[in-house]
Amino acid sequence: MTSSEWREAQAIVRQRSPKAGWTAGGCPSAPAAGDPYVLADEAARLILRRRAAKTPVPPTIHTQAYEAALAPWREEARDTFSQLVDHGVGLHFVSNSSTTFISRRLRDLFGDGHPMTAKISVHSDAGKFRICELNWDDPAAVSVQAKRRFQSLPVAYGEKLLTEIERPVYLRRGAYFEAINRVLDGDFGALTNTVFCGDTWEMDLAMPYALGARVHLLDRAALGGMQRRSSIEQSSIQITGLTSPCSPAR
Numbered sequence: 445m446t447s448s449e450w451r452e453a454q455a456i457v458r459q460r461s462p463k464a465g466w467t468a469g470g471c472p473s474a475p476a477a478g479d480p481y482v483l484a485d486e487a488a489r490l491i492l493r494r495r496a497a498k499t500p501v502p503p504t505i506h507t508q509a510y511e512a513a514l515a516p517w518r519e520e521a522r523d524t525f526s527q528l529v530d531h532g533v534g535l536h537f538v539s540n541s542s543t544t545f546i547s548r549r550l551r552d553l554f555g556d557g558h559p560m561t562a563k564i565s566v567h568s569d570a571g572k573f574r575i576c577e578l579n580w581d582d583p584a585a586v587s588v589q590a591k592r593r594f595q596s597l598p599v600a601y602g603e604k605l606l607t608e609i610e611r612p613v614y615l616r617r618g619a620y621f622e623a624i625n626r627v628l629d630g631d632f633g634a635l636t637n638t639v640f641c642g643d644t645w646e647m648d649l650a651m652p653y654a655l656g657a658r659v660h661l662l663d664r665a666a667l668g669g670m671q672r673r674s675s676i677e678q679s680s681i682q683i684t685g686l687t688s689p690c691s692p693a694r
Contacts, residue, residue: 449491450487461483461486462475463609467489468485468506469575473614474646475609475644480513485505514549522553525560525564536565536627537564537565537566539568540569540570543568550564569619569623572620574618576616578594578621586630590625593632599615601613615650615654620651636658639658640653640657640658641660645661
């Protein structure tokens with residue numbers, strides 16, 4: 445692959461996103477240029493399609509990319525986490541990455557042996573990008589009540605396609621739901637006192653919002669039109685408000 449071929453593929457993906465979706469799980473699950481890793485993945489898939497290559501993109505490529513090009517922590521991350529914990533807010537990382545990877549990133553942020561890392565729980569391999577039903581071969585994974593809540597979710601967001609993307613925003617993400625179930629210990633009544641934070645509305649926040657949680661869309665320099673609109677219309681809380689005197693939130 446030449447540098448010019450790679451740059452051209454990335455430019456095409458950026459131009460087509462968010463109408464083009466990230467297809468790592470086989471079904472569009474986020475804008476194709478949603479973040480640098482997603483952009484690189486979709487650019488590689490475009491090149492393979494153009495070459496009529498049948499070799500699938502190995503799933504390990506994402507882990508390798510995260511290791512080779514670590515995303516820097518936001519400058520305010522350490523202070524924000526510390527203030528939230530000091531105010532009695534429980535913090536949970538629900539990530540597509542592994543527990544080992546996220547735990548190491550937290551150690552990088554706070555330092556080895558820092559007590560704060562023990563106060564932040566990590567729920568890995570969430571599979572937020574997977575559009576799927578609940579795991580049918582493990583009926584005990586979620587309660588009957590939780591299963592009903594998942595089954596009440598519509599297949600996609602809204603009654604008609606959003607004009608910005610002209611494709612469905614799929615809500616039924618069974619693996620992600622099961623990860624949330626583990627965070628809440630099956631108590632979905634706690635959703636109203638829970639805030640989900642993420643930088644990709646479609647993948648991180650759309651399903652929790654539909655389930656009744658409060659959400660906070662984190663700003664990124666290159667937000668697409670749908671993301672900008674979502675940050676105005678759908679973000680239901682400002683994260684700074686959590687440090688004001690209030691009942692503890694997750």
